[in-house]
Amino acid sequence: MKFAKMHGLGNNYIYVNLWDTLIEEKEFAPLAVAVSNVNTGIGSDGMITMGPSHIADARMRIFNEDGSEGENCGNGLRCVGKYLYEKGIVPKERLTVETKGGLMYLELHLNEAGDVVEEVTVDMGEPRLRREQLPVLGGAPDEQALLQPIEVGGEMFQFTGVSMGNPHAVIFVDDATKIDVAGIGPKLEHHPLFPERVNVEFVTAKNDRELDFRVWERGSGITMACGTGACAAVVAGVLTNRLQRGETVVVHLLGGDLSIRWGHDGHVYMRGPAAWICEGEWLGDGGSKRG
Numbered sequence: 001m002k003f004a005k006m007h008g009l010g011n012n013y014i015y016v017n018l019w020d021t022l023i024e025e026k027e028f029a030p031l032a033v034a035v036s037n038v039n040t041g042i043g044s045d046g047m048i049t050m051g052p053s054h055i056a057d058a059r060m061r062i063f064n065e066d067g068s069e070g071e072n073c074g075n076g077l078r079c080v081g082k083y084l085y086e087k088g089i090v091p092k093e094r095l096t097v098e099t100k101g102g103l104m105y106l107e108l109h110l111n112e113a114g115d116v117v118e119e120v121t122v123d124m125g126e127p128r129l130r131r132e133q134l135p136v137l138g139g140a141p142d143e144q145a146l147l148q149p150i151e152v153g154g155e156m157f158q159f160t161g162v163s164m165g166n167p168h169a170v171i172f173v174d175d176a177t178k179i180d181v182a183g184i185g186p187k188l189e190h191h192p193l194f195p196e197r198v199n200v201e202f203v204t205a206k207n208d209r210e211l212d213f214r215v216w217e218r219g220s221g222i223t224m225a226c227g228t229g230a231c232a233a234v235v236a237g238v239l240t241n242r243l244q245r246g247e248t249v250v251v252h253l254l255g256g257d258l259s260i261r262w263g264h265d266g267h268v269y270m271r272g273p274a275a276w277i278c279e280g281e282w283l284g285d286g287g288s289k290r291g
């Protein structure tokens with residue numbers, strides 16, 4: 001099976017082109033686990049499939065390192081846009097991608113020659129804020145989880161629940177760059193308040209235009225960046241009066257910066273880079289399929 005490895009600010013995935021490759025859907029999850037393994041596979045934060053859609057230019061699905069499927073992937077969408085344009089599959093500067101979390105609208109920003117996608121802006125749609133939309137327990141299902149208390153390992157935190165199609169628990173802390181993400185993250189990911197687990201973001205508002213950001217991702221653990229998480233963090237920042245609706249916010253992730261704006265139209269816009277790492281052939285179980 002041919003694959004491409006790409007990253008958005010270091011959040012890297014193995015990209016599989018389903019126009020070229022016939023794989024049964026039941027294979028996606030185990031394949032994601034296999035290719036993600038850095039010792040016996042290729043090594044990545046997960047796997048992303050790209051293929052035909054009845055309602056959009058393409059359909060994207062994202063599988064975490066543990067084989068679980070996420071409903072959306074911001075860094076992945078930017079790489080998908082770059083892949084589809086530069087491979088000539090969807091030679092358009094504006095395109096739509098169907099995800100489990102909804103229809104995403106991409107705008108590609110090209111180099112002078114018009115043959116390389118340097119950055120991508122994605123309209124990530126409206127955030128979903130009702131508990132039942134994450135899902136998260138601990139209060140009225142049709143209300144927001146706004147600064148909701150949660151106890152983890154004897155410590156109390158407050159999270160704000162935001163879904164970008166996938167669930168996020170955003171926690172504002174004094175210094176996100178110093179938080180024990182590996183210690184606290186998994187306990188929150190698997191906390192009983194989150195029936196489908198959760199992505200966990202630790203965020204510090206440096207001012208009303210900049211966030212420091214660290215993430216523990218559902219199904220993948222610490223990653224260098226999380227696009228949907230950055231969107232969730234800005235929405236939570238506005239909801240908790242740390243940020244202004246309609247203003248562009250720079251989110252400083254481990255892997256670099258994303259520009260995020262929760263527009264007055266209700267949609268969240270994300271702008272950032274996408275990059276190739278390599279292309280190759282997956283030989284599967286020890287290469288017995290060689291030749």
Ligand SMILES: N[C@H](CCC[C@H](N)C(=O)O)C(=O)O
Pocket residue numbers: 011062064068069070071072073074075076166167199217218219220223225226227228229
């Ligand atoms: N890294 C991705 C999010 C993956 C989400 C996945 N971990 C989930 O289970 O929701 C991003 O750039 O948005």
